[in-house]
Amino acid sequence: METTRQKKVSRVILRELGIYFQRNATSYAKGGMITVTTVRVSPDLGIAKVYLSIFAVPDKEGVLKEIKDRTWEVRKYLAAERNELRIAPDLHFFIDDALDQIEHIDKLLKGG
Numbered sequence: 001m002e003t004t005r006q007k008k009v010s011r012v013i014l015r016e017l018g019i020y021f022q023r024n025a026t027s028y029a030k031g032g033m034i035t036v037t038t039v040r041v042s043p044d045l046g047i048a049k050v051y052l053s054i055f056a057v058p059d060k061e062g063v064l065k066e067i068k069d070r071t072w073e074v075r076k077y078l079a080a081e082r083n084e085l086r087i088a089p090d091l092h093f094f095i096d097d098a099l100d101q102i103e104h105i106d107k108l109l110k111g112g
Contacts, residue, residue, distance in 0.1 A: 002041075005045070006041045006042075006043065009041045009045055009089075010039040010048070011039075012085065013039045013050070013078065013085075014038070014039045016077075016081050017039070017050060017074065017078065018035070018036045021052075028063055029054060029063045030057075031056060032054060032056040032063065034052055034054055034063070035055070036050060036052055037051045037052065037053050037096040038050075038051040039051070046090060047089055047090050048090070048092070049092050049094060050091055051095070051096035052095060052096060053095075054095060064094075071091050071093070075090075075091055078091075
């Protein structure tokens with residue numbers, strides 16, 4: 001069960017990282033788009049699991065690796081932008097493949 005504080009911090013991180021990836025998508029995904037779908041924060045607010053949807057890129061895992069390699073840049077941006085977060089949490093990035101799964105199930109249901 002998430003606390004109110006966890007939910008607030010999650011929303012702040014989701015909003016700010018959404019802005020960050022909107023501005024910097026070209027440096028990570030050449031011609032693609034990166035969307036932050038979900039953020040889950042640990043009870044001590046020290047770790048944030050960030051789920052990303054990556055569109056129009058042939059190598060999603062490569063883009064995710066690039067993001068993970070440059071996590072310090074993302075965390076630095078988050079710390080600079082959001083003063084209400086005393087400490088920017090450690091960021092752990094994952095691909096949110098829910099849309100891919102929905103698309104696959106839809107194709108199966110249509111007989112394709």
